[in-house]
Amino acid sequence: MTRRPVLEMDATRRALADLFAPIRDELAEAERIFRRELESRFPFVQQLVDHCGDYRGKRLRPALLLLSGRACGAVTGAHPVLAAVVEMIHTATLVHDDILDESMVRRHAATVNAEWGNETAVLLGDYMFTHAFHLAASLETTQACRWIGRATNRVCEGEMQQVHHRGNLDLGEDGYFAIIDGKTAELTAVSCRLGAHYAGADADTSEALDRYGRNLGIAFQIADDVLDLWGDERATGKSLGTDLEKQKLTLPLIHLLAHAKPAATAAARRLLERARPECRRELVPLLEEAGSLDYAWQRARGHVREAIAALDGLPDSEAVAALRVLAELSARRSS
Amino acid sequence: MTRRPVLEMDATRRALADLFAPIRDELAEAERIFRRELESRFPFVQQLVDHCGDYRGKRLRPALLLLSGRACGAVTGAHPVLAAVVEMIHTATLVHDDILDESMVRRHAATVNAEWGNETAVLLGDYMFTHAFHLAASLETTQACRWIGRATNRVCEGEMQQVHHRGNLDLGEDGYFAIIDGKTAELTAVSCRLGAHYAGADADTSEALDRYGRNLGIAFQIADDVLDLWGDERATGKSLGTDLEKQKLTLPLIHLLAHAKPAATAAARRLLERARPECRRELVPLLEEAGSLDYAWQRARGHVREAIAALDGLPDSEAVAALRVLAELSARRSS
Numbered sequence: 104m105t106r107r108p109v110l111e112m113d114a115t116r117r118a119l120a121d122l123f124a125p126i127r128d129e130l131a132e133a134e135r136i137f138r139r140e141l142e143s144r145f146p147f148v149q150q151l152v153d154h155c156g157d158y159r160g161k162r163l164r165p166a167l168l169l170l171s172g173r174a175c176g177a178v179t180g181a182h183p184v185l186a187a188v189v190e191m192i193h194t195a196t197l198v199h200d201d202i203l204d205e206s207m208v209r210r211h212a213a214t215v216n217a218e219w220g221n222e223t224a225v226l227l228g229d230y231m232f233t234h235a236f237h238l239a240a241s242l243e244t245t246q247a248c249r250w251i252g253r254a255t256n257r258v259c260e261g262e263m264q265q266v267h268h269r270g271n272l273d274l275g276e277d278g279y280f281a282i283i284d285g286k287t288a289e290l291t292a293v294s295c296r297l298g299a300h301y302a303g304a305d306a307d308t309s310e311a312l313d314r315y316g317r318n319l320g321i322a323f324q325i326a327d328d329v330l331d332l333w334g335d336e337r338a339t340g341k342s343l344g345t346d347l348e349k350q351k352l353t354l355p356l357i358h359l360l361a362h363a364k365p366a367a368t369a370a371a372r373r374l375l376e377r378a379r380p381e382c383r384r385e386l387v388p389l390l391e392e393a394g395s396l397d398y399a400w401q402r403a404r405g406h407v408r409e410a411i412a413a414l415d416g417l418p419d420s421e422a423v424a425a426l427r428v429l430a431e432l433s434a435r436r437s438s
Numbered sequence: 439m440t441r442r443p444v445l446e447m448d449a450t451r452r453a454l455a456d457l458f459a460p461i462r463d464e465l466a467e468a469e470r471i472f473r474r475e476l477e478s479r480f481p482f483v484q485q486l487v488d489h490c491g492d493y494r495g496k497r498l499r500p501a502l503l504l505l506s507g508r509a510c511g512a513v514t515g516a517h518p519v520l521a522a523v524v525e526m527i528h529t530a531t532l533v534h535d536d537i538l539d540e541s542m543v544r545r546h547a548a549t550v551n552a553e554w555g556n557e558t559a560v561l562l563g564d565y566m567f568t569h570a571f572h573l574a575a576s577l578e579t580t581q582a583c584r585w586i587g588r589a590t591n592r593v594c595e596g597e598m599q600q601v602h603h604r605g606n607l608d609l610g611e612d613g614y615f616a617i618i619d620g621k622t623a624e625l626t627a628v629s630c631r632l633g634a635h636y637a638g639a640d641a642d643t644s645e646a647l648d649r650y651g652r653n654l655g656i657a658f659q660i661a662d663d664v665l666d667l668w669g670d671e672r673a674t675g676k677s678l679g680t681d682l683e684k685q686k687l688t689l690p691l692i693h694l695l696a697h698a699k700p701a702a703t704a705a706a707r708r709l710l711e712r713a714r715p716e717c718r719r720e721l722v723p724l725l726e727e728a729g730s731l732d733y734a735w736q737r738a739r740g741h742v743r744e745a746i747a748a749l750d751g752l753p754d755s756e757a758v759a760a761l762r763v764l765a766e767l768s769a770r771r772s773s
Contacts, residue, residue, distance in 0.1 A: 147598065148599075221537070223601050226594055226597050228564070230598065233590035233591050233594055236586075236590075237583075237584065240584040243580070249575040252568055252573075252574075252575050256568050259561055
């Protein structure tokens with residue numbers, strides 16, 4: 104495995120812009136709905152909302168929702184609304200995650216907790232969660248509210264499990280996958296499911312899109328966890344090594360502790376017990392020697408394949424092709 | 439004005455039990471729904487949920503919702519569901535408020551942040567918020583989701599304004615009332631509105647119940663703010679003086695700074711700048727001398743009268759009588 108160059112991030116961004124071309128108008132409409140829903144008559148609240156607008160990322164979840172819709176039938180007026188909803192929930196979880204991780208920087212900007220304190224970050228996240236539900240309730244039926252409610256419940260459970268297992272160096276793969284299935288894959292899964300359902304897909308097809316989104320989310324999270332050990336802070340624009348600092352055991356570390364030689368395992372445990380982000384420099388050679396980074400990438404690739412297989416029943420289209428490429432990119436990103 | 443005895447709390451509790459007698463079955467059903475909705479397959483999550491069940495309070499919001507329904511027509515199957523929803527949102531805001539206030543004790547038990555840390559408290563609050571919306575979405579239409587979404591947005595805005603104005607010793611009455619109208623009165627207002635609407639009330643009657651709940655909430659919050667300066671920690675079962683510690687200007691303090699003699703104003707400003715909970719012992723004599731505590735109680739009483747006046751159009755019933763007494767109690771409580 105070779106280190107991927109920093110510039111690959113820009114290449115990925117350009118690739119995403121091309122992939123999102125068929126849904127560009129709907130993405131722009133989702134963006135307008137997002138901003139309009141969060142508008143506040145209080146200048147302080149508006150300032151906070153604007154700040155978060157600046158550090159939002161690749162718009163992956165809205166794009167998944169809209170492409171899933173396009174892949175399954177007609178994109179309707181509900182789609183940009185729902186795309187704004189899932190992006191708002193994602194942004195709320197980012198704002199709260201940065202409190203949990205004590206992160207100072209996200210997307211090259213100060214986090215809300217770093218700039219205005221934890222209290223404001225707690226409330227801004229709540230504000231976004233409640234606006235997301237308010238917006239979802241503007242649709243005709245309660246279907247979206249129900250699915251989004253259930254998915255966000257599971258996101259929170261996954262995150263609570265993660266906090267609970269901090270410092271648990273005996274966490275196994277099952278525990279790890281239960282956590283990331285909740286905290287990351289639920290939201291990508293429900294995004295795809297909603298896109299399909301609101302385009303008129305039948306239950307089986309909606310289920311297949313859910314499976315696509317879930318596997319993509321798992322692959323994406325494994326890649327993110329690898330990046331936290333192995334990425335470049337300048338390229339990613341965020342604090343790295345936070346999983347080590349917070350003693351969160353991720354897939355490569357779980358593999359290392361289970362499969363390395365005794366001396367390497369003992370060294371890794373000592374490094375993990377120090378709970379310092381800079382330990383990643385000493386851990387990476389151990390991870391590479393034990394094949395743990397390769398193992399994590401292989402597992403991620405397995406989920407990419409499952410995601411792509413879930414699209415098998417769909418008729419060929421530009422949207423389906425884009426979903427395939429997105430799955431490929433989820434485990435090949437450098438940011 | 440004389441100090442009310444500690445035992446009054448028990449008297450208030452007994453009075454509430456009597457008032458809630460006509461809706462006892464529905465309150466019990468709401469309680470079952472509350473617990474069932476929050477059940478988790480993860481023991482850690484379940485433990486947290488159970489802990490919060492122990493420090494929940496007087497069930498004021500569910501009772502307001504159910505009594506409003508009874509006062510306006512028939513209580514339906516939707517009522518206990520919605521009663522559980524508003525209690526869940528209230529509990530979520532308590533869990534997050536305790537992080538903001540760095541409170542260690544609530545209802546004689548350790549707060550979630552004190553026992554398990556801020557991170558867990560952030561996530562548990564989120565878990566309750568998202569379950570509340572999930573539960574609201576189990577009803578037939580999106581009406582409840584929309585109203586609850588809008589109300590919780592305003593709760594968050596009010597709280598953010600409050601954080602923003604911490605340390606602002608020039609906050610005026612308008613600013614104070616904008617904050618408490620959001621952070622407290624929105625949820626009592628929407629509780630009453632939902633109760634009325636789901637019992638078949640017309641728009642004007644739902645609006646009147648909203649006004650009742652809003653004024654009750656404002657009176658309740660003024661009383662709570664007075665209590666923070668003037669209560670007994672053993673009786674209330676929570677940390678007091680937190681408004682001083684967090685430099686939140688409340689109605690009596692705003693009155694004191696605007697109306698006391700120059701020497702007393704200067705002394706009060708110095709005490710407020712120290713931001714220590716124990717300063718309440720030195721502030722209370724100043725507040726009493728300037729008539730600020732009496733002023734705050736008078737303002738609270740004004741809102742009690744407005745709340746009761748909002749019930750004028752309703753036919754006499756046990757429920758309406760209970761709502762009147764609840765309004766009276768909102769500004770006469772010692773816990």
